[in-house]
Amino acid sequence: NGLVLAAACIAGVDRVFTVGGAQAVAALAYGTESVPQVDKIVGPGNIYVATAKRHVFGQVGIDMIAGPSEILVVCDGQTDPDWIAMDLFSQAEHDEDAQAILVSPDAAFLDRVAASIDKLMPTMERADIIEKSINGRGALIQVRDMQQAMEVANRIAPEHLELSVADPQAWLPHIRHAGAIFMGRHTSEALGDYCAGPNHVLPTSGTARFSSPLGVYDFQKRSSIIFCSEQGASELGHTASVLARGESLTAHARSAEYRILTQDKGN
Numbered sequence: 001n002g003l004v005l006a007a008a009c010i011a012g013v014d015r016v017f018t019v020g021g022a023q024a025v026a027a028l029a030y031g032t033e034s035v036p037q038v039d040k041i042v043g044p045g046n047i048y049v050a051t052a053k054r055h056v057f058g059q060v061g062i063d064m065i066a067g068p069s070e071i072l073v074v075c076d077g078q079t080d081p082d083w084i085a086m087d088l089f090s091q092a093e094h095d096e097d098a099q100a101i102l103v104s105p106d107a108a109f110l111d112r113v114a115a116s117i118d119k120l121m122p123t124m125e126r127a128d129i130i131e132k133s134i135n136g137r138g139a140l141i142q143v144r145d146m147q148q149a150m151e152v153a154n155r156i157a158p159e160h161l162e163l164s165v166a167d168p169q170a171w172l173p174h175i176r177h178a179g180a181i182f183m184g185r186h187t188s189e190a191l192g193d194y195c196a197g198p199n200h201v202l203p204t205s206g207t208a209r210f211s212s213p214l215g216v217y218d219f220q221k222r223s224s225i226i227f228c229s230e231q232g233a234s235e236l237g238h239t240a241s242v243l244a245r246g247e248s249l250t251a252h253a254r255s256a257e258y259r260i261l262t263q264d265k266g267n
Contacts, residue, residue, distance in 0.1 A: 069094040070205075241256050
């Protein structure tokens with residue numbers, strides 16, 4: 001169920017609670033005798049944790065509703081097909097609802113990966129889960145060329161994107177939507193799950209179109225600050241008055257008009 005961390009401090013972490021699961025989300029959102037109520041809950045979890053976070057949103061802030069796991073591999077056909085098959089398995093073994101997709105312009109390579117999938121499947125401890133995931137939500141997609149592969153990747157907006165190609169840096173500018181991008185043949189997504197990168201809480205289900213990975217900014221809060229001088233309030237008051245009266249919001253208009261300087265009232 002993962003580890004939920006709660007901190008109550010001004011700067012830095014001074015308390016840690018080793019609790020997990022949906023019950024931990026409830027404890028943090030509403031507070032208990034031993035766990036203080038918090039303002040925001042972030043981090044990964046299974047479907048129960050994700051559902052719990054959805055239920056408490058509004059009572060507290062959350063980072064995102066994440067899951068199931070996803071991987072999309074774009075390959076030029078030159079990577080070892082066993083590597084690619086295992087990369088697909090690495091996400092499929094999470095959950096029957098996980099999604100593993102390979103995109104390539106090389107039809108013969110797709111056939112070789114399919115053969116690797118059949119060959120390697122019996123060797124997997126979680127073969128039943130992987131097989132259901134691959135058969136139910138997986139796909140091997142042939143595209144016209146690498147440019148179309150980029151279009152497919154952006155359309156899917158995957159949680160994890162592997163650019164398993166000769167020159168990933170050349171194709172990186174074409175990627176607009178992805179949670180985390182793994183560059184080159186040797187950078188497997190599994191490294192991101194365990195030890196590479198600042199964190200691995202990533203947008204899923206196409207939400208990479210408008211969301212970013214969990215980061216420092218998720219722990220920051222901003223306020224808008226508006227400060228008018230006497231003359232500034234007078235000038236802006238005219239604009240606010242016109243717009244407010246156009247909406248028949250008279251109190252808005254008069255609130256702004258009270259601050260219009262006498263010499264400006266005729267303007």
